Amino acid sequence: MANILDIRRRIRSVINTRQITKAMKVVSAAKLRRAQDRTLAARPYAQKLTNVLQSLVVRAEICDPETGQPKHPLLAQRPEKNILLIVVTGDKGLAGAFSANIIKAATQFLELKSATNIDIEAIGRKGRDFLRRRFPPAPVQTRSLAQVEESGEPEPERHQRAGRIQIAGEHVGVLNKLEFGQARALSESVIERYRHEEIDSVYVVFNEFKSVIAQRLVVEQILPVEQIGEPAIRLAEEISEEEKKKAKEAAVSVGVGMRPSHRGDESAQFGTAQVDYIYEQPPEELFRALLPKYVAIQIFRALLESTAAEHAARMTAMDSATNNATDMIDSLTLAMNRARQAKITKEIIEIVSGAAAM
Numbered sequence: 513m514a515n516i517l518d519i520r521r522r523i524r525s526v527i528n529t530r531q532i533t534k535a536m537k538v539v540s541a542a543k544l545r546r547a548q549d550r551t552l553a554a555r556p557y558a559q560k561l562t563n564v565l566q567s568l569v570v571r572a573e574i575c576d577p578e579t580g581q582p583k584h585p586l587l588a589q590r591p592e593k594n595i596l597l598i599v600v601t602g603d604k605g606l607a608g609a610f611s612a613n614i615i616k617a618a619t620q621f622l623e624l625k626s627a628t629n630i631d632i633e634a635i636g637r638k639g640r641d642f643l644r645r646r647f648p649p650a651p652v653q654t655r656s657l658a659q660v661e662e663s664g665e666p667e668p669e670r671h672q673r674a675g676r677i678q679i680a681g682e683h684v685g686v687l688n689k690l691e692f693g694q695a696r697a698l699s700e701s702v703i704e705r706y707r708h709e710e711i712d713s714v715y716v717v718f719n720e721f722k723s724v725i726a727q728r729l730v731v732e733q734i735l736p737v738e739q740i741g742e743p744a745i746r747l748a749e750e751i752s753e754e755e756k757k758k759a760k761e762a763a764v765s766v767g768v769g770m771r772p773s774h775r776g777d778e779s780a781q782f783g784t785a786q787v788d789y790i791y792e793q794p795p796e797e798l799f800r801a802l803l804p805k806y807v808a809i810q811i812f813r814a815l816l817e818s819t820a821a822e823h824a825a826r827m828t829a830m831d832s833a834t835n836n837a838t839d840m841i842d843s844l845t846l847a848m849n850r851a852r853q854a855k856i857t858k859e860i861i862e863i864v865s866g867a868a869a870m
Contacts, residue, residue: 516855519848523841530837536606537830540823541766544724547820551721554692554816558809562741565802569740572795583796585707586803589736594629596680596702596711597621598734598811600718600818601639603687608832610719610825611638613749617729618717621747622677629673631680631711633698635815640682648674687819695812702811703804706735715746718814719821724763724828725756727821734810737803759824762831 575582582588599618601611618639622630631650634640651674681701686694705711714735720728728751733744751759762768791798 516848516851519844519851523844523848526837526840526844530834530841533830533833533837537762537827537834538766540827540830541763541768544768544820544823544827547816547823550690551813551816551820554812558813561802561806561809565740565799565806568795568799568802572799574796574799584800584803586703586735586737586807590709590712592625592628592712594631594711595625596631596633596705596714598633598635598698598702598714598716598814599639599643600687600716600814601634601636601642602818602822603637603685604826605638606829607822607826608829610822611636611642613729614717614719615639615642617731617747617749621715621717621731628676630677632677633681633683633702634679635683635686637684640679640684643679644682647677647679650674650678650680687815687822690815690819692808692812695815696808699804699808699811702735703807711735716811716814718818719825721817721821721824724759724768724824725751727751727824732810732814734807737806740806755828758832759828762828765831766827768827 574584574587597618599614601614605611615638618632632643632647634643651672683694683698702711702714706714713733715731715733717729717731720730729747729749730743730745731747733746738744
């Protein structure tokens with residue numbers, strides 16, 4: 513049986529660990545509330561932009577009447593030969609299987625697209641580290657196709673790909689202080705590559721967050737835009753009932769609300785109302801200007817929801833760690849009491865035996 517002193521030292525160590533995990537749970541709960549508020553605050557603008565675009569689709573000619581091809585390049589659909597995949601993971605650990613599940617979904621998507629070239633934009637340190645060990649970075653290109661067209665000089669020779677799957681970009685620390693400008697810069701880069709047919713489609717892998725107990729891993733197609741206002745989900749995986757139960761217990765312990773955040777609101781009637789709206793610019797011109805903003809909003813939404821989901825996962829993981837530490841303390845305390853009782857019993861037996869021998 514272990515020494516009583518060693519058991520006491522281990523109990524103190526577990527108590528200190530429990531204090532840390534409990535504090536981390538409270539911190540994650542506070543960050544989760546702020547992330548939820550940011551997601552809800554950004555939703556009215558995104559919803560209104562979607563409604564305006566839906567209204568413009570009805571009132572503008574987005575397709576060529578002769579050829580039937582879409583006029584806007586972001587609506588053009590091409591055979592998928594080159595794909596851009598945006599993988600959104602976390603920057604820190606201690607969040608359970610949050611990042612691992614996203615990487616697993618990304619790996620599954622890569623297996624499904626085994627016949628195409630894939631460029632990866634890794635957002636988050638965990639995903640970046642995993643993908644960097646398996647896939648090479650893309651060769652550096654001095655000038656983009658847009659710069660070549662503006663300069664009027666001959667187009668340089670295309671660089672050889674580092675492999676069928678290569679890392680085109682890394683974004684670490686973006687989710688710690690997320691701003692819309694970061695998502696806009698990424699969307700502008702993606703749109704430029706799509707306009708010049710460097711890529712044929714764009715997908716994003718992230719954890720869709722509706723509430724603490726309503727989350728799912730999704731692979732959503734961003735480009736080409738198929739139907740405005742309707743996410744183009746290609747793969748989806750719901751969290752298990754056991755994970756929902758743990759998340760509910762963690763949320764109740766720190767007082768985090770579990771109500772789902774709905775997308776729709778009263779402004780959704782704007783796009784479908786049978787009213788002849790008057791626009792200051794022609795509807796076609798407005799549609800061309802607003803569609804890139806819609807793509808930026810889609811990427812920003814994915815980053816916001818992934819951030820909230822990461823805090824929820826870390827809160828749940830720290831709650832489970834705190835409960836496990838409590839159980840371990842109880843088990844060690846019982847073992848210490850048994851060891852102490854055995855020691856006392858042994859001493860009494862020795863005293864009685866010595867007295868009987870005299």
